[in-house]
Amino acid sequence: MSRVTPMDQPLPPGLYIVATPIGNLGDLSPRAADTLRRATLVLAEDKRVTAKLLAHAGASTPMRAYHDHSSEADRDAVLARLGSEAVALVSDAGTPLISDPGYKLVRAARAAGHAVHTVPGPCAAVAALTLAGLPTDRFLFLGFLPAKAKARSDAVVEVASVRASLVLYESGPRLGDTLAALRDGLGERDAAVAREISKLHEECVTGTLGALAERYASITPKGEIVIVVGPPAEREAASDDELDEALKAALSSMTPSRAAAHVAERLQLPRKRVYARALALGPDR
Ligand code: SAM
Numbered sequence: 312m313s314r315v316t317p318m319d320q321p322l323p324p325g326l327y328i329v330a331t332p333i334g335n336l337g338d339l340s341p342r343a344a345d346t347l348r349r350a351t352l353v354l355a356e357d358k359r360v361t362a363k364l365l366a367h368a369g370a371s372t373p374m375r376a377y378h379d380h381s382s383e384a385d386r387d388a389v390l391a392r393l394g395s396e397a398v399a400l401v402s403d404a405g406t407p408l409i410s411d412p413g414y415k416l417v418r419a420a421r422a423a424g425h426a427v428h429t430v431p432g433p434c435a436a437v438a439a440l441t442l443a444g445l446p447t448d449r450f451l452f453l454g455f456l457p458a459k460a461k462a463r464s465d466a467v468v469e470v471a472s473v474r475a476s477l478v479l480y481e482s483g484p485r486l487g488d489t490l491a492a493l494r495d496g497l498g499e500r501d502a503a504v505a506r507e508i509s510k511l512h513e514e515c516v517t518g519t520l521g522a523l524a525e526r527y528a529s530i531t532p533k534g535e536i537v538i539v540v541g542p543p544a545e546r547e548a549a550s551d552d553e554l555d556e557a558l559k560a561a562l563s564s565m566t567p568s569r570a571a572a573h574v575a576e577r578l579q580l581p582r583k584r585v586y587a588r589a590l591a592l593g594p595d596r
Pocket of ligand 1: 333402406407408409410411433436481505510537
């Protein structure tokens with residue numbers, strides 16, 4: 312059943328998380344525009360950016376700046392209004408809280424017992440997944456990788472064994488270095504660079520990480536970018552002989568349970584199956 316208030320009634324008090332376009336104003340949903348018009352306050356990352364959006368929505372709602380690094384006192388002032396007013400939170404573009412401010416406010420609003428509503432809409436990460444042509448059944452959103460080379464390559468190594476597509480935000484000047492770090496840490500996976508999504512110069516360039524790293528080593532593209540990297544290739548299932556050999560080696564120094572965990576991880580096999588085989592082989596065989 313819909314919990315949406317009819318447009319001629321005041322919005323019930325609470326916090327409204329409102330997604331906004333990532334480039335094309337036509338993507339502002341009617342419900343998002345209506346919420347911005349009927350809220351009593353709009354919390355904005357950058358009031359100059361949001362002023363244009365409010366004008367487009369025909370809203371004259373007052374604005375107040377809000378960031379996650381806003382002071383406790385600022386947050387308390389917002390919380391004090393949530394019991395009696397409808398307050399909308401927007402970011403400069405896309406869905407608030409996704410590599411953008413908001414989670415501390417949502418947490419505080421919930422803790423104080425206020426209603427929290429979401430008005431879903433554009434998000435660059437999800438839009439890029441729809442363009443890339445890479446598996447979408449499992450994906451891991453990494454936001455922006457660290458800017459420093461060592462921290463960046465450590466962050467890549469940390470996710471190298473994750474069996475999911477990876478989604479990252481990046482800027483033009485850092486794209487080449489980031490793609491090179493991904494190629495070095497993940498190997499030759501399929502990937503896509505989605506740029507200026509929903510804008511005039513939208514493009515999505517696909518290829519292996521190596522080919523993309525080479526392309527963007529010498530080109531610094533303009534605009535906003537999302538990188539999508541496909542999951543690691545499926546390892547060929549280990550044979551029974553391979554499993555027995557690995558287990559015998561592990562059982563010479565480990566308990567069946569530890570040996571099973573170790574071998575299951577290494578051969579990417581279900582732990583139950585490996586443990587059953589480890590028990591059958593027994594220790595020191
Ligand atoms: N909250 C936003 C969202 O829902 O997508 C993301 C905010 S984050 C601070 C900004 C980053 O999102 C950009 O640096 C870029 O990586 C990505 N981005 C935003 N708009 C984009 C667009 N139109 N095309 C490609 N990437 C975009």
